[in-house]
Amino acid sequence: MKVRTRFAPSPTGYLHVGGARTALFCWLFARRHGGVFILRIEDTDRERSTQASVDAILDGMQWLALDYDEGPFYQSQRFDHYGAYVERLIDEGSAYHCYCTPQELEAMRTEQRARGVKPRYDGRCRARTGAPPAGIDPVVRFKNPVDGSVVIDDLIKGRIVISNDELDDLIIARPDGTPTYNFTVVVDDLEMDITHVIRGDDHVNNTPRQINIFNALGATPPKYAHVPMILGPDGQRLSKRHGAVGVMQFREDGYLPDALINYLVRLGWSHGDQEIFSRRELCELFDLSEVNRAASVFDTDKLNWLNQHYIKSTDTAMLAGLLEEQLTKRGVDVADGPDLGVLADVQRERAKTLVEMAEKSLFAFGDLNGYAEKAARKHLKPAAADGLRAVRERLAEIAAWRTEAIHEAVVETAEAVGIKLGKLAQPLRVAVTGSDMSPSIDATLLLVGRDRTLARIDAAITYIEAHGDPS
């Protein structure tokens, strides 16, 4: 049978990394087996579902290049399907109307908690006879089996057995007739011929209920694979307070989609000692049997390392385009500066993110925004003035503004003036970039350009003369 997987987020917020990893595993599993990957939007809760969230999810999927073969299907547009199944279960005696009020149920639960037992519906409406109470719109409850137990042969966790007396009669339709999650999932997984349900392991407790519904419908449940959770550094479930968790936030923060994908896939899955995987490799190698059973902690350091790896191996034109986005976002006029390809190539080894790359490249555009205080104090001293004058003169004579010529000019000036290269390069670096950290001095000058370089050296000499207190 052809593999069919689905990713079924509820649109109540952005696509977070946990969801993204689940989607990735679903996608990979489908690709690996030449199957079909379906996107289904679980928006039966109209109170909380928003179009903005749907868009955010779609954007996230697109950015990560997790393309789906079918969908997106919206549950809110499939209410008639669910209604028919509800009717059928009622007719067959597998579901019943319940007239208990929310207050009543709440009281029941508090009482049960107080007794130290698991809060669950006691089935008081199961055998209700006589006329229905007036003025109450009933919910519909599924008649969960009373005896026996449900076995889940989870593809990741192994065999899980849950006794039916741990379960209760869950609500499958609200008073207004709208269906609830555990029911729509079953109907959709059934109607969409899903063969493998791959989802977060916060759903394992729902699985036996869903299997029971499948059984009541006379259908065979799909195979289940419950992926462990992603935790924050404090061991708690990953959430907003841990920082960036929305997929699109990672884009904002300068991460490459391939880097995030690679990071996420290794979080819980491994293939021997291999760390770097191309999408192609993943599609060939991914297997649920290699997915870890334990939860894992999200580690930004490792993501950063991977991101830099991908930055280093992205082709120049692509990287230049990405850098341009970042620069433009920062209000930089990219026309007023060096070739972005050249820039990207010198910066790719010194930035973990595109954001960092852009920030470290600002010196090559527009005017200098002052000097970093410590750097100026250390390097823009009277002792450096002669070197700067000499190198300015030598630089001004260069015919073609190229790395080699610049390099030569700097090295020769240092020799001529009789100082070590560093004694010249550092003041020059501060003069030209405002900071004592930048790419190699020849590359830096190349990026800054001849006119700016000369003007900035002049400015630095003026600065030294004004502040030159030889203490």
Added chain:
RNA sequence: GUCCCCAUCGUCUAGCCUGGCCUAGGACACCACCCUUUCAAGGUGGCGACACGGGUUCGAAUCCCGUUGGGGACGCCA
């Protein structure tokens, strides 16, 4: 509280199923050194873990039981 799941370096993990090849391997981070005009990148080396207690066995990270710890679920949310 009840039920379910989980447990190897700080973190991600290999090894576990099919005990011996494990004085437990790799990666990130960290530290040191090398390279070096700064910052990086790169190279070399180092630090660092089988949660604990029983059992089975000639032999256990690997199998079994318990303890502890962590996570999840217990909605007319999904």
